[in-house]
Amino acid sequence: MSPPPSGVAGQLRQLIYYHLDNDLLENALFLAGRLHGLEPRSPDAAHLLALCNLRLGRYKAALDYSKPKGSQGQHLGCAYVFAQACLALEKHVDGAHALERARGFWAARNHWNKHSETSRRHLPDAAACYALLGKLWSAHGDTKKAVDYDIEALKLNPFMWDAFTDLCDIGALVRPLNIFKVTPEMLAALSHSTLNGNGAxxxxxxxxxxxxxxxxxxxxxxxxxxxxxxxxxxxxxxxxxxxxxxxxxxxxxxxxxxxxxxxxxxxxxxxxxxQNIRDDDVMMGDIGGPVMNEPGxxxxxxxxxKTRLQPFASAEEPPKxxxxxxxxxxxxxxxxxxxxxxxxxxxxxxxxxxxxxxxxxxxxxxxxxxxxxxxxxxxxxxxxxxxxxxxxxxxxxxxxxxxxxxxxxxxxxxxxxxxxxxxxxxxxxxxxxxxxxxxxxxxxESSGKPESRPTSAxxxxxxxxxxAPQTDPGRDQEGLQWLMDLLLKIGTGYAQLSRFQCKEALETFASIPSQHRETPWVLAQIGKAYYERSMYSDAEKVFQRIRDKAPSQMEDMEVFSNVLWQLKKETDLAYLAHTLVDQDRLSPQAWCAIGNAFSLQREHDQAIKCFSRATQLDPKFAYAFTLQGHEHVANEEFDKALYAYRCAISADNRHYNGWYGLGQVFEKMGKYDVAEKHYRAASQINPTNALLAVKIGSVLDRMKKTQLALVQYMHAVTLDPRSNLARFRKAQIHLKLGAASEALKDLEYLKDSAPDDANVHFLLGRTYKKLRDRTNAIRHFTIALNLDPKASQYIKEAMESLEDEEGGVWSSSDER
Structure with missing residues (x-):
C-alpha cells in the first residue's frame, strides 16, 4: 500500500472532533487509534486518543496514553487528561504535579466569553486547571491547597460553579457577594468581544x-x-x-x-x-498551526x-x-x-x-x-x-x-x-x-444576451x-449583571445551607425568581433545608414536587426516603424505592431507599444488606455508611456500627451524622466523656442542630454535670423552639434542680404540642406533686396510665407516694 498522503492526519483530526462534538465516542476512539497509528510520536494524537478513552470512562487507558507527555507537563492536553484520569483513579498527587509542571502552557490562558456557536477552545484555560487542581487536592485531603486553587479559579471565572460548591462543601467561609460580581476585566473582555464580533x-x-x-x-x-x-x-x-x-x-x-x-x-x-480560527484555538498542544496543516x-x-489590466496591444487580436x-x-x-x-x-x-x-x-x-x-x-x-x-x-x-x-x-x-x-x-x-x-x-453571438436559466436543484x-445582528454592549452588560445577580442569590442560599443556616437559606431561595426556584436542583436544596430543620411534612411536599417535575431525578432522593422514614409512611417509601430501582438499579440512592423501607419494617438485616450495596456502588456515599451504622446500633452490634460510622467520616469529613453516630455508640457503651467529644465535633460542623445540643446535655447530665446540661438544653430550645425533646429535657433538669415552676412552663407547652405522649403527662404529674397540687397530679398520672398501660407499675408507685417529694423517676432516663 502506498504511503499516506500529507492531508490524512488533518482529516482524521477533523473527523475525531466531529464525532466528539456529536457524542459518537466509539467512532472518535476508532479514528483516534488510526491517527495515533499514523503519528505514534505526536503528542496531539496521544491527547486525542487519551481524551476519547476518558470520555468513555476508560480511565486506565486514558492514563496510559496521556502519561508519556502529560506526566511531565510537556503537552497541555495530555497533562489535563492525565490529571482527570488520576482524579478518577485516586492518584491525586500525580495528577496535581502533572498540571503544575504544565503551568507554563495554561497560566496565561483565559477563555471566558470566547466560546460561541461557531468557535470553541479545545484546551483548558487557567480557571479550568485551577478548578481541577482544587478537586485533586481536596480528594487528597489537603484542604488548604484545595481552597487556594478554588479561589484562584473563581477569581478568573466566577462561573466556575463546581469550584464554589467545593469551597462550601469543604467548610470554607465563603462570601458570595465578593465572588459573583462583574469585574472591570470582564467588562473589558465583553467590550473587546463585542467590537470583534465575538470571534464569529x-x-x-x-x-x-x-x-x-x-x-x-x-x-x-x-x-x-x-x-x-x-x-x-x-x-x-x-x-x-x-x-x-x-x-x-x-x-x-x-x-x-x-x-x-x-x-x-x-x-x-x-x-x-x-480555518478562520487562531492557532491556539484549534491545535491541541504546544505545536502551532491549524488542524489541517502538516509539519514540513x-x-x-x-x-x-490583481491590478487592473492594461489595454491590449495593437499587435494582439482582441477577444471576439x-x-x-x-x-x-x-x-x-x-x-x-x-x-x-x-x-x-x-x-x-x-x-x-x-x-x-x-x-x-x-x-x-x-x-x-x-x-x-x-x-x-x-x-x-x-x-x-x-x-x-x-x-x-x-x-x-x-x-x-x-x-x-x-x-x-x-x-x-x-x-x-x-x-x-x-x-x-x-x-x-x-x-x-x-x-x-x-x-x-x-x-x-448575435444578440449577446443570456438565455433563460434552467430550473434545477x-x-x-x-x-x-x-x-449577523450587531451586539449591543449595553445589553450584554445588562444580561451579565442579571446573571450575576441570579448566581449570587443561588450561591448565597447554597453557602448558607452548607453552614446549616437553614432558616436564612430558605429565605434566600424564596427570593429567587419562580422560574428558577421551581427547577429540580433548587427545590432539592429547599427540601434539604426543611429536612435539617426537622420540618418533615414541608420537606415531603417539596420532594414530591421534584418527583412530579423530574421523575428521573436521582440526586438527593436518599434524603426524600429519610423524610418518609421519619414520617413513618411505609407505603409511600416502598413505592419510592420501587420507582427508583426501576429507573436505575445501579444508583446508591435507590438502594438507600430500599434499605430505609426495610428499616421501617424493622427488618434490620435486610436493610444492612441494601446499605452495603449502596456503599459498593459509590464508596464515597457517606450517608449510606451512616444508615448502615444506625441499623447495626438497632441490632446492638456496636463494633460494626463504629466501623460503619468511621467509614462515613472517611468518605466525608464534614458528614456530621457520622460523628453523631460515633457519639451515640460510645454513649450506649457507657463512655460518656468520649461520647461528648464526638457530639461536640458534630456540633462544630452543624452548630444549628438542636438534637446535637440535647445529646451533649444528656451525657453531661449522666456525668453529674447538671448545670452544664441545663445550659445545653436551654441552647437547644433557643436553636429550635419547636423541639419537643429539648423542652422535655429542660423540664427534667429544672425539676431535678427544684425549679418546678420553670419546668411547668415547658410542660404546658408540651401538653398542647404532644397531647398523646405519656411521658409528658407523667412528668406533669410529678411537677404538680412538687407544687403540692394533688388534684392535677392525680389527673395527669391517670392520663399517663391510660396512654401507656405498660408503665403502670411506675405510675402507680408515683400516685401512691404523692406525699413523697422525690416521686418516681421513670421518664428521667427514657429517650425518644
Missing part, C-alpha cells in the same frame, strides 16, 4: 436556506471536479481555494498558513474545519488582488466576445470590474468539458499558461471540431497575459492533461455535475448571506 463571522448564511439547499454543498468525495489533494500551486475547487465554487463549498482561503484570514473579506462563511508542508497561499464574468458581475451589483478578476485554477476555468474531460474555450480570449504541458494530438483535433459553448461560470485571469505570444495563450485551454486536471471518463457536457456548480448559460447557487 459578521456574515453568516441563513440557517433555513442552508438546510433547504443542503444538496448544493459539494464534498471532495463526490465531486469529480473538486479533488481533495492538490499541490501548493493548485488552488482550485478544493477547500481553501479562492474561486467562487470554493466559496459555495463553505471555505475561506488561507492567506498565511495559519488559517487566520480570508482573501475576500466581503464574503466570509464559516468553515467546517475552523507549506500550505498554499491565497493569490493577491465580451467576458461573461464581467457581464454577470455587473448584474450582481459589483462596483468595479477589478473585483471580478478572481484567480482560477490552472486547467479548471469553469467551462463545460468535452468527452476527454478538458475544457472548451476560444483561443482568442484565453491567456497564457507557461507551465502547461504540450497538448496531445487527439486533444487538438477534438478542440478543432468541438462547438464552443461558453458557460456562466466566471472567467478569471489567474496567470499573467503575454501580448507577444498567441501560441502560449492557446495552451491554456488544453491544460490539465495530467491526473490533476482530469475529471473522469464520463462526459459532463450540458449537465450539472455537482450541487455547487452553476448551470450553463447559453449566449447567442442547483439553480439557486449559494445560500443568501445575511448580516
Amino acid at each position: 463571522n459578521p456574515f453568516a448564511p441563513c440557517e433555513s436556506n442552508m438546510d433547504a439547499k443542503n444538496l448544493s454543498i459539494s464534498t471532495p468525495e463526490i465531486d469529480p471536479f473538486n479533488p481533495s489533494i492538490r499541490t501548493g500551486g493548485d488552488i482550485g475547487l478544493n477547500l481553501g481555494g479562492s474561486n467562487l465554487l470554493s466559496k459555495l463549498n463553505g471555505s475561506i482561503p488561507v492567506t498565511n498558513g495559519n488559517g487566520a484570514g480570508s482573501g475576500y473579506h466581503d464574503v466570509e462563511t464559516p468553515t467546517s474545519n475552523d 508542508i507549506e500550505p498554499p497561499h491565497a493569490p493577491g488582488r 466576445m465580451r467576458s461573461i464574468t464581467s457581464r454577470t458581475r455587473l448584474k450582481m451589483g459589483s462596483e468595479s470590474s477589478e473585483s471580478t478578476e478572481i484567480p482560477r485554477p490552472i486547467g479548471q476555468n469553469g467551462h463545460k468539458r468535452t468527452v476527454s474531460g478538458h475544457s472548451t474555450q476560444q483561443a482568442n480570449g484565453q491567456s497564457l499558461d507557461p507551465t502547461a504541458a504540450p497538448p496531445r494530438r487527439s486533444v487538438r483535433l477534438l478542440n478543432s471540431i468541438s462547438q464552443i459553448r461558453p458557460s456562466s461560470s466566471r472567467l478569471a485571469a489567474a496567470t499573467s497575459r503575454d501580448p507577444d505570444s498567441r501560441e502560449r495563450r492557446e495552451l491554456r485551454k488544453v491544460k490539465a492533461t495530467g491526473t490533476k486536471g482530469k475529471a473522469g471518463t464520463v462526459s459532463t457536457v450540458g449537465r450539472v455535475v455537482s450541487g455547487n456548480r452553476k448551470p450553463t448559460v447559453e449566449i447567442s 442547483a439553480a439557486g447557487g449559494a445560500p443568501p448571506l445575511r448580516m
